[in-house]
Amino acid sequence: MTVNRREFLQKAGLGALQLGLAGYFSGPLLAEAFKTSQLPRSLPELQGVTSSGILDFVNSVEAKKLNLHSLMVLRHGKVLAEGWWAPYAPNLKHTLYSLSKSFTSSAIGFAVDAGKLTVNDKIISFFPKDIPAEISENLAKMRVRDLLTMSTGHDKDSTPALRESGKSNWVKSFLAQPVVHEPGTFFVYNSGATYILSAIIQKVIGQTVLEYLTPRLFKPLGIEGADWEVDPNGINTGGWGLRVKTEDIAKFGQLYLQKGMWNGKRILSEAWIQEATTSHIQSKGGSGKKEDNDWQQGYGYQFWRCRHGAYRGDGAYGQYCIVMPKQHMVIAITSETGNMGAILNEVWNHILPAVKSNELTANVSEQQQLKQKLTSLGLPLANGKSSSEQISKVSGKKFGITENSLKVSQVSLSFKADSCVFSLTDDKGTHQITAGLNKWIEGFTDLSTIPLKLVLTPVPGETKTKIAANGTWINDKTFEMTWRFIETAHYETVTCEFEEENIKVAFRRSLAILGNTKDSRPVLTGKVAV
Numbered sequence: 430m431t432v433n434r435r436e437f438l439q440k441a442g443l444g445a446l447q448l449g450l451a452g453y454f455s456g457p458l459l460a461e462a463f464k465t466s467q468l469p470r471s472l473p474e475l476q477g478v479t480s481s482g483i484l485d486f487v488n489s490v491e492a493k494k495l496n497l498h499s500l501m502v503l504r505h506g507k508v509l510a511e512g513w514w515a516p517y518a519p520n521l522k523h524t525l526y527s528l529s530k531s532f533t534s535s536a537i538g539f540a541v542d543a544g545k546l547t548v549n550d551k552i553i554s555f556f557p558k559d560i561p562a563e564i565s566e567n568l569a570k571m572r573v574r575d576l577l578t579m580s581t582g583h584d585k586d587s588t589p590a591l592r593e594s595g596k597s598n599w600v601k602s603f604l605a606q607p608v609v610h611e612p613g614t615f616f617v618y619n620s621g622a623t624y625i626l627s628a629i630i631q632k633v634i635g636q637t638v639l640e641y642l643t644p645r646l647f648k649p650l651g652i653e654g655a656d657w658e659v660d661p662n663g664i665n666t667g668g669w670g671l672r673v674k675t676e677d678i679a680k681f682g683q684l685y686l687q688k689g690m691w692n693g694k695r696i697l698s699e700a701w702i703q704e705a706t707t708s709h710i711q712s713k714g715g716s717g718k719k720e721d722n723d724w725q726q727g728y729g730y731q732f733w734r735c736r737h738g739a740y741r742g743d744g745a746y747g748q749y750c751i752v753m754p755k756q757h758m759v760i761a762i763t764s765e766t767g768n769m770g771a772i773l774n775e776v777w778n779h780i781l782p783a784v785k786s787n788e789l790t791a792n793v794s795e796q797q798q799l800k801q802k803l804t805s806l807g808l809p810l811a812n813g814k815s816s817s818e819q820i821s822k823v824s825g826k827k828f829g830i831t832e833n834s835l836k837v838s839q840v841s842l843s844f845k846a847d848s849c850v851f852s853l854t855d856d857k858g859t860h861q862i863t864a865g866l867n868k869w870i871e872g873f874t875d876l877s878t879i880p881l882k883l884v885l886t887p888v889p890g891e892t893k894t895k896i897a898a899n900g901t902w903i904n905d906k907t908f909e910m911t912w913r914f915i916e917t918a919h920y921e922t923v924t925c926e927f928e929e930e931n932i933k934v935a936f937r938r939s940l941a942i943l944g945n946t947k948d949s950r951p952v953l954t955g956k957v958a959v
Contacts, residue, residue, distance in 0.1 A: 467651045467692075468676065468683070471507035472796060475788055478502075480795040482783020483510045487802055489775050495747070495766045496808070498523065498918070499675040502780065503759040506683055512803035513675070516869040516897030516915055522654060522672040523763040524917045526744030526883070529657070529671035530623045532646075532681070534577060534731035536630050536638045538701035539645050545633050548574040552604075552625065555632050559601040567608035573629065575612040576622040577730040578709045582608040587621030588668065592885070597661035600628050616710045616728060620668030623731060624660070627667030638665040649696055650684060652677040658886040669744070669884050672916060675761050681742075682750040682759035705730035706740045706752070715770055723773045735773070737781060745883055746918050746943075747772050756784045765918045767943040811909055811922075813901030815866040819908075819927055820844045828932045830955035837953055840934055842908065842925060849900050851910065851923070864898035864910045871897045871915070880950060881919040881938045930957040 658670025708727025715724030726734035747764030
C-alpha cells in the first residue's frame, strides 16, 4: 500500500503540523527518523520551547569546542530538534560508556518486578563458588542495593583490579577485593559494581543482560541492533560497553519520564522508576560548589540526580540521557568531550530557559535558522591542501617498515583525484582505509579499535568496524589523515611524513589528544621497498 507524505504524518500523530513539519525535518534526516523511530516529531514552539534557545545551545557547544556527535531534544514525547555532526548520523550506534549502567539497572528492575531477586539479596548468595576462603563482615553484608547505589564499601573503583588481574573470572576478582567500609555508607563510583549486577542477571536468569533486555525493553521501544561488550567469560560488562543509536537513548529517557509506560502499555513498574531515580546516597565528583555541581546532587540506582529537579544517565566523554520531569523533557547527547560538566551547563544556560509554556506563537525565521543549523552540522576537517608534488613520488609505492611492537611490516598510500587508499600490513594481514581528500569517505575496516578505547573489552563477533576517514596535506611533505570510528566515541590521527625515500607514520588516538598526552604506540619508520 502506498502512503503519501501527508498521510504518513497523520498516521505518525503529526497531522496538525502537516507539510510544514515535513519541510522542517527535510531530506535524509526526516527519512531516517521515520524509518527507524516510533517517536513523533513536532516543532519547538508547538511544544512551548523557543527555537532560538536550542539554536543558542548548538552554537555555544560548537564555539566552546565541546565536540558533540549528536543531539536530540524531546518535550511531551515529541522530538523538537535533532542533529548529527557529520560523519556521525542517525542510523549509527554509538558507544555509551557508563550510560550503559542505567540500562543494567533497568535489567535489575525487570528481575525485581518478576520476583527473581530483591535489592536486599546478599551478593555472596549468588556466587557461592567464587567467594574467598575468608569472608569479611562487610563483604557478607553487601547487597544488590549497595551495588546499585555505588556504596559497596570499596575504598576505590574495583574495575582496574578486575581488568588487570590477568584472571578470566572477574566475579571472583571482585569478591576478593577488600571491603573497607560498611556497605551502604560510603559512595565511590565503581563500574565493577555494575559489572556484578550484570553477572547476577546472567546467574539468576541464564541470559546476558543484552539478551534479557531485548524482549522486555528494546523490542517494545523499537530499539534494534544493540550490542554490548563482554568480559572473558561472555558476561556483558554492565558498567560500560552498550551501543545504541541516539534516538534509542531518547526513547529510554522517555520511558523513564513516562514512569515505565510505553504506547499505553506498562513496560517497567512505576515503583522501580521512582526508586531508581531517587537519591539514596550523597554522590561525589565534579568541582565547585555543590549547588553548581551536577555530580553532587545525589545518586540513585545507576542514575545521577541533577540540578533543576532533573536526573540523568551519563557516560565518559559526554554520553547523556537527561530527563527533566518538571519540564516534561528528555535530552539525548553523544560526544567526545574533555569537559562533561560544560555540556550540562550549556543545557541549563540555553535549553532550560527556552522552555516557556505548552505552546508559543511560531517564529518562522527562528525555526528556519534552527533547521538550517541542524541539517548542516559537521565536525571540522583539518586545514590543508588536497594535492602535493609529493604525490607523484610516493603514490603506489610500498614502504618496508622497520621492526616494531605493532608488528607492522609494510605501508603504502595510493592517491586518486579525491581520495587516498592507505594500506597497512601486519601479522594479521593487510588492512585498507580509504580517506577522502578534504572530505569524509565512509567504509569499514578490520583494524582493531582496542587501542582507541578507554576500556579494552570487545564486542562479541565484531570483526569489522564502521569508519569515516579524511586526509589532507598539512605541508608539502606531510599527509595527515583523521580516522573516525563512527560507532564509537573516538577517532585517531595518522600522520605520514615523507623525506626522499623514507617515511614516518605516527598514530595519535583522540584520548591522547584530549588529555594532551603521548600515544603509547611507536612511530613507524621505513623506506621504499626495492
